[in-house]
Amino acid sequence: MSEDRVTIFAQTNYRNTKVKFGIKTDDRRRHMYFIGKTGMGKSTVLENMIIQDIQDGKGVCVVDPHGDLVEKVVNFIPSHRINDVVYFNPSDLAYPIGFNVLENVDPEQRHLVTSGLIGVFQKIWADSWGPRLEYVLHHAISALLEYPGSTLLGIMRILTDKGFRKRVVDKLTDPVVKAFWVEEYSKYPDRFQAEAIAPIQNKVGRFLSSALIRNILGQVKSSFSMREIMDNEKILLLNLSKGRVGEDNSALMGAM
Structure with missing residues (x-):
């Protein structure tokens, strides 16, 4: 895409002279923000720019x-x-x-995926977010990233299914994550463990229990x-x- 190329999105009508105008590629790379009342043409501007990019062979x-x-x-x-x-x-x-966010994540990028997912959940459920929920969820995602074939559906399994949790823990190489599941979580009293995972079941579990979401995020291989x-x-x-x-x-x- 040429730096000087102009993406046309409007036309002036000043003094009965119609002139097309738009924005240069270099300026677009500095980001754009469209604001306006309903019906003022925000979506139309975006539509015109998107169509031009597609017709020009751009991503x-x-x-x-x-x-x-x-x-x-x-x-x-x-x-x-x-x-x-x-x-x-x-x-x-x-x-x-299929869209599996845990699929084949490079070991050096796993912490970024974990923090990114935590940030997504926290943003949506900010009003009811807590440090204990984040702490347990962080270790659940971190563990699943090391276990082959994992999907986000494994979050609820690792919290409640002892057999599955053992199989995951046996594969862990991160000593901190492994210590959490072996030395901490497994030794929680039943009542405390139930209280610790209840917020995750209520929020993340409800999201993942939707058939619509499960059919997408539950596929091991991304499409x-x-x-x-x-x-x-x-x-x-x-x-x-x-x-x-x-x-x-x-x-x-x-x-x-």
């Missing part, structure tokens, strides 16, 4: 919490770019796309690679319509 990612924008953009994808499209629609129960999409300038369209998947589910999937 695009659209995260749409309403669904309208993505559905409009789909109609403007050229036939020669159809194979570049990944259409992520959680409400499609017949053909769920697409974010790295491949970015490196090969493909088109990722995420239809996270709140009306179809629920507000919390939409927010969590978008944040991930």
